[in-house]
Amino acid sequence: xxxxxxxxxxxxxxxxxxxxxxxxxxxxxxxxxxxxxxxxxxxxxxxxxxxxxxxxxxxxxxxxxxxxxxxxxxxxxxxxxxxxxxxxxxxxxxxxxxxxxxxxxxxxxxxxxxxxxxxxxxxxxxxxxxxxxxxxxxxxxxxxx
Amino acid sequence: xxxxxxxxxxxxxxxxxxxxxxxxxxxxxxxxxxxxxxxxxxxxxxxxxxxxxxxxxxxxxxxxxxxxxxxxxxxxxxxxxxx
Numbered sequence: 001x002x003x004x005x006x007x008x009x010x011x012x013x014x015x016x017x018x019x020x021x022x023x024x025x026x027x028x029x030x031x032x033x034x035x036x037x038x039x040x041x042x043x044x045x046x047x048x049x050x051x052x053x054x055x056x057x058x059x060x061x062x063x064x065x066x067x068x069x070x071x072x073x074x075x076x077x078x079x080x081x082x083x084x085x086x087x088x089x090x091x092x093x094x095x096x097x098x099x100x101x102x103x104x105x106x107x108x109x110x111x112x113x114x115x116x117x118x119x120x121x122x123x124x125x126x127x128x129x130x131x132x133x134x135x136x137x138x139x140x141x142x143x144x145x
Numbered sequence: 146x147x148x149x150x151x152x153x154x155x156x157x158x159x160x161x162x163x164x165x166x167x168x169x170x171x172x173x174x175x176x177x178x179x180x181x182x183x184x185x186x187x188x189x190x191x192x193x194x195x196x197x198x199x200x201x202x203x204x205x206x207x208x209x210x211x212x213x214x215x216x217x218x219x220x221x222x223x224x225x226x227x228x
Contacts, residue, residue, distance in 0.1 A: 040228025041228060059152055059221070098228045099226070127226075130225040140153045140222065142222065
């Protein structure tokens, strides 16, 4: 598990600062004219049940590898300058940060598209799993929209 | 020896997170599911019924993939990362 803040791909237990991460990505190039971010946070309601806690597990090495592949593909396919992806694991309280994707480019259009593609692809191919705790107990989530 | 990993919901079904299995020759996924069935019949059924995704050495694999000595095989339930 990497915790170095200069790495563009990180899976970590600790929270992150959205502002610090954006500032870090702004230093990548002086040609950045648009930045799109996606921030996923812990939601209280899931399928009508009140969630008290979330817990994320990942497959070390493979998950990081998949996120790096998404980053490289996004840069290639959408023509953005760079992308960073941070995903937290372990216990997450309601309202806390879970995942952050930052796409930086010369113009806004490609960064919007790259960011939307990257979160969908992350959900599709990255070995990360979510466990929800409700009043009825704990359940591993098998499908996420 | 091969390493077999179980993640998320599969840990409770297999009743373990990891297995180390000695193999003399390369084996098929069917043969591996037979070995796993001996200690966890339900997990063996899940593998045979192709209800899980499989990776070998951190790359996605399938039921036709041959497993070689030293490989790391992982059984992966549907992903639910993101938010």
